[in-house]
Amino acid sequence: MLRLYGKLLRTGVLTERVTPTAEDEAVEREGARLKTIVDKRFRGSLAIRQVDAGSCNGCELEIHALNNVYYNVERFGVHFVASPRHADILMVTGPVSRHMEAALKRTYEATADPKWVIAVGDCGVCGGEFGVSYASCGAVSNVIPVDLAIPGCPPAPLDLLRGLLSLFRGS
Amino acid sequence: MNEVSRNATVAESADTGRTFYTMLVSEGIKARLIAPSPLPPADVIELESGDWGRCGQQAGAQGWRWAGAWAEDRGSHLAMNAGLEKHGRYLILRTALPADNPALPSQAPHYWAADRVERHIQDLFGIRFIDHPDPKRWTRHRAWEETVHPLRKHFPADGTPSSPTPPDNDYPFLKAQGASVYEIPVGPVHAGIIEPGHFRFQAVGETVLHLEERLGYVHKGIEKIAEGRDPRGLVRLAGRVSGDTTVGHAWAACMAMERAAKVEIPSRAAYIRGLLAERERIGNHLLDLGALCNDVGFAAGYYQFGRLRELWLRENQALFGHRLMMDVLIPGGVTVDVSPETVRRMRDSAASLRRELDELLPILDANSSLEDRFLTTGVLSVDLASALGALGYVGRASGRSFDVRRDAPYPPYDRLNVRVPVETQGDVASRFWVRYKELRAGLRLIEQILTGLPPGDLSAQWQTPAENAEGLGAVEGWRGEILCYVRFGAHGRISRYYPRDPSIINWPALEKLVMGNIVPDFPVCNKSVNGSYSGHDL
Numbered sequence: 045m046l047r048l049y050g051k052l053l054r055t056g057v058l059t060e061r062v063t064p065t066a067e068d069e070a071v072e073r074e075g076a077r078l079k080t081i082v083d084k085r086f087r088g089s090l091a092i093r094q095v096d097a098g099s100c101n102g103c104e105l106e107i108h109a110l111n112n113v114y115y116n117v118e119r120f121g122v123h124f125v126a127s128p129r130h131a132d133i134l135m136v137t138g139p140v141s142r143h144m145e146a147a148l149k150r151t152y153e154a155t156a157d158p159k160w161v162i163a164v165g166d167c168g169v170c171g172g173e174f175g176v177s178y179a180s181c182g183a184v185s186n187v188i189p190v191d192l193a194i195p196g197c198p199p200a201p202l203d204l205l206r207g208l209l210s211l212f213r214g215s
Numbered sequence: 216m217n218e219v220s221r222n223a224t225v226a227e228s229a230d231t232g233r234t235f236y237t238m239l240v241s242e243g244i245k246a247r248l249i250a251p252s253p254l255p256p257a258d259v260i261e262l263e264s265g266d267w268g269r270c271g272q273q274a275g276a277q278g279w280r281w282a283g284a285w286a287e288d289r290g291s292h293l294a295m296n297a298g299l300e301k302h303g304r305y306l307i308l309r310t311a312l313p314a315d316n317p318a319l320p321s322q323a324p325h326y327w328a329a330d331r332v333e334r335h336i337q338d339l340f341g342i343r344f345i346d347h348p349d350p351k352r353w354t355r356h357r358a359w360e361e362t363v364h365p366l367r368k369h370f371p372a373d374g375t376p377s378s379p380t381p382p383d384n385d386y387p388f389l390k391a392q393g394a395s396v397y398e399i400p401v402g403p404v405h406a407g408i409i410e411p412g413h414f415r416f417q418a419v420g421e422t423v424l425h426l427e428e429r430l431g432y433v434h435k436g437i438e439k440i441a442e443g444r445d446p447r448g449l450v451r452l453a454g455r456v457s458g459d460t461t462v463g464h465a466w467a468a469c470m471a472m473e474r475a476a477k478v479e480i481p482s483r484a485a486y487i488r489g490l491l492a493e494r495e496r497i498g499n500h501l502l503d504l505g506a507l508c509n510d511v512g513f514a515a516g517y518y519q520f521g522r523l524r525e526l527w528l529r530e531n532q533a534l535f536g537h538r539l540m541m542d543v544l545i546p547g548g549v550t551v552d553v554s555p556e557t558v559r560r561m562r563d564s565a566a567s568l569r570r571e572l573d574e575l576l577p578i579l580d581a582n583s584s585l586e587d588r589f590l591t592t593g594v595l596s597v598d599l600a601s602a603l604g605a606l607g608y609v610g611r612a613s614g615r616s617f618d619v620r621r622d623a624p625y626p627p628y629d630r631l632n633v634r635v636p637v638e639t640q641g642d643v644a645s646r647f648w649v650r651y652k653e654l655r656a657g658l659r660l661i662e663q664i665l666t667g668l669p670p671g672d673l674s675a676q677w678q679t680p681a682e683n684a685e686g687l688g689a690v691e692g693w694r695g696e697i698l699c700y701v702r703f704g705a706h707g708r709i710s711r712y713y714p715r716d717p718s719i720i721n722w723p724a725l726e727k728l729v730m731g732n733i734v735p736d737f738p739v740c741n742k743s744v745n746g747s748y749s750g751h752d753l
């Protein structure tokens with residue numbers, strides 16, 4: 045146990061301030077803005093339900109990384125929930141496989157209004173490497189209405205974070 | 216294994232394809248050993264389709280592992296192939312079937328692993344497997360009708376889908392009987408950031424009596440949309456068969472194409488591929504070791520491993536331009552080089568990761584909650600693992616030591632000392648610790664590769680292979696053996712691509728190992744196997 049405590053203390057707090065690149069120094073400011081919006085409009089808590097609708101799982105790996113200590117997305121009041129009933133946002137990946145089409149629509153219907161849909165990854169945005177075929181519907185927007193697209197194959201955690209911040213930009 | 220013992224294994228097994236052929240002939244089976252083999256280094260034996268099941272039975276009796284199967288529409292007829300492996304030697308059984316009403320005896324009665332692979336072929340080619348123990352549909356849900364078959368050449372890649380695709384709600388799951396048995400349907404949308412699939416549990420109280428998996432939700436038609444691609448386009452697609460195995464699948468596809476085209480890649484390119492593959496192995500092991508800690512409520516372990524993985528991915532980005540190392544392999548070689556500065560950085564990061572693991576080891580080892588939840592949970596017995604031919608860490612936690620890098624070595628592993636950790640308890644703890652040890656073995660390999668890195672080119676000139684040239688690749692991805700079959704059509708375009716992810720072999724193991732466990736232990740059991748849904752569904 046002592047060893048564990050020792051390791052925890054030595055590791056310290058690693059969560060980064062979100063200003064790692066010169067190209068987007070505004071992210072930190074927008075993080076604060078998002079936090080303000082989340083605090084005001086969502087009572088401090090913005091719930092995301094992630095839906096893999098046919099992804100290769102690459103996008104999931106990076107969405108997952110948002111929860112690691114370096115990005116720690118919960119500090120902005122953003123967290124991933126287990127049920128669409130608890131969600132404000134659906135974060136959908138994949139080209140939508142035809143076999144997931146009905147499940148995606150049902151998940152969308154099960155999410156209470158008001159709700160937002162973010163299509164994540166090149167596949168979710170435009171069909172990506174898989175496109176439209178006998179097995180794939182292509183872009184998420186071919187199946188449910190999409191409010192924001194975050195391209196990338198897969199988008200890195202920072203891209204996801206920036207995308208999320210931009211969702212409420214101007215609103 | 217050292218050089219001497221590896222050579223001994225190769226010598227003793229050099230003739231296994233021929234030996235099997237001789238045995239078949241002595242049994243009165245009409246067989247033809249094709250010489251020279253069209254799929255070197257594998258041997259190829261042609262059979263009459265009626266003997267397909269019987270040959271499977273003989274192969275099982277002779278200790279061959281069943282490694283996969285694929286069919287192919289050859290226009291005038293269908294070709295059916297099954298891959299076997301013994302002592303690191305691959306053997307392909309092959310037969311021809313009529314295009315109309317094709318049927319042949321199933322190998323599934325003799326090989327558990329053949330069950331779903333044959334059903335996948337049944338759904339996509341319309342081949343009927345006689346005596347199959349459970350011939351219901353598998354990959355097909357409702358995106359196409361039973362009467363049409365997407366991998367037949369005349370089927371258009373766009374299909375004729377009805378819009379919207381109806382949900383697949385009449386799949387004949389096994390029904391439980393008895394007053395106190397209840398059913399838990401889970402998925403396809405799961406309660407987490409994970410891939411979709413359906414699990415149907417039957418439970419009494421807390422105890423799982425039976426689990427039935429229903430996969431195929433992320434079927435994207437990969438085999439179909441591969442057709443007509445050029446070699447580079449195929450590697451891009453292969454790198455997305457399962458995003459967590461982008462290097463593994465890209466390598467398998469490159470190897471199959473390079474063998475078909477008789478292109479030899481420069482030694483430096485092979486070494487760099489080895490580096491990338493070991494980095495992918497380590498990155499995934501770090502992620503899953505953390506996730507396993509998380510599934511039993513040990514948050515500190517989850518955050519520590521998550522931290523190490525993030526650093527590892529950032530280094531991938533800095534050194535190779537992509538956090539997951541997508542699109543860095545190309546037919547003939549690689550696109551990224553390793554500078555002396557990169558060598559230095561990778562040596563440092565390997566050393567520092569080892570230090571971190573040294574520090575974490577006693578913490579994990581002494582943690583009673585890990586011990587309590589991991590030990591004796593989700594046991595896959597040595598016998599079951601062997602009956603299935605379980606691959607990768609799932610096999611190695613249950614006494615199976617097969618590793619393509621050591622047993623059927625390809626450059627650069629033919630010049631490296633590959634250590635393969637094995638455990639025999641077969642529980643979640645064994646799978647956890649095998650992966651921990653593989654992590655460390657991966658670090659040693661990275662160091663060996665950096666030391667031996669030869670000078671030279673990054674890629675060989677691509678040569679368009681003749682029409683009909685075919686190749687088989689086999690590499691050890693982080694989940695285990697990946698097989699890949701490629702055939703070229705006219706103008707160097709792909710006419711058939713079949714990637715066999717280890718997941719399609721290993722998924723059935725989960726159904727067995729979860730039996731008798733409590734329902735709340737399912738997540739950790741599942742994570743300890745961690746099959747890819749995308750790699751399975753294709």
Ligand code: SF4
Pocket residue numbers: 098099100101102103137138139164165166167168172173196197198199455458
């Ligand atoms: S965008 Fe890329 S990483 Fe994401 S699902 Fe598609 S292929 Fe995979």
